[in-house]
Amino acid sequence: MPDAALERFLDGVQGRAVQMATFALSDRDAALDVVQDAMLAWLSRYGNRPSQEWAPLFWRVLQNRIRDRWRRRQVQRRLFSWLGLGNDAGAEAVETLADLSGGADPARQLDDERFRAALHSALRELPLRQQQAFLLRHIEGLDTAATAHALGIREGSVKSHLHRAVQHLQQRLEAYR
C-alpha cells in the first residue's frame, strides 16, 4: 500500500493524467486503464525514489503507456476498417465536470462552450507526439527539458512538435482571438 505522500502525489496528478490519456485515445475507459497501469508501474519501480523525481518519472511512464495503447488501437482500427467492421468509438468527448460558465451571462456561456468544443476538436486532430508535447508543456506546465524527458525525445524535437501544435491550434481557434 502506498504511503500518504505517494497517495497525495497520485491524487494530485491523476485528473490531468486521465485527461491526457482521453485526448490520445478518445476513450475514457481505456484512459482510466492506462492511468491505472501507469500508476502501478510507477509505484513498483520508482515509489522509493526521492520525491523531486516523482513527477518527471510519472509523466514518462504515463506517456509510454499512452503510446503503447495508442499503437494497439491503431492496429485494431486499421484491421477493423479493412474488414469493414465498425470499431471506431468516435471522438469521445473529454469529460466536463466543471461549470465553465462563471456566471449567468448566456452569451459568454455559449462562447465558452463553443471554444471548449473547438479546443477539444483541435487537440484530438493533433498527431500523438504534438498532442503530448502541447499538453505537457503548455497545460501541465513542464519546461522543455522535462517535456523532452517525459516523451523520451530531444528538446529540439519537443520544440518542433510544440511549434506545429501551436500553429494548428491558432488556425483552428482563429475565430476566438
Place this chain on the structure above:
Amino acid sequence: MNHDDDLERLLQRSRRVLDAETALRPEERRRLARARQQPPHRPAPFYGGVAVAAALLVAVLLWPSAPPQPLPLQLAALAADEFELLFDHGEVLEGANDSDFIAWALTEAGR
C-alpha cells in the same frame, strides 16, 4: 495587440478550460484508488509483429466481400504511424529552414 499577446491569450484560455476539466467522477476516483491498493501486475506485452501476423491471419479467414481499402494501404498507414513516432527527430532539421520556427524557438528558450 501583437501576435505574441494573441498567442498568450489563447494559451491562457486553453489552460483555463482544460484545468477546469481535470476533476474525476467519484466512481473514477474510487477505481484508481482501489487499483493502487492492489499488488502490481504486468500488463500483457504488445508484440507488433505478432499482432500484424494475427491480423493477416484473421483477415484471410474473414475475407469480406468488398473490403473498404486494400490491406497494403492499411499496413502502409500503420508503418507511417510508427515512422512518425520513431523518427520524429527529422522534424528539427525540417524546422531549421522555417524562420517562424526559429523565431518561436528563440522565444521559447527564453521562457
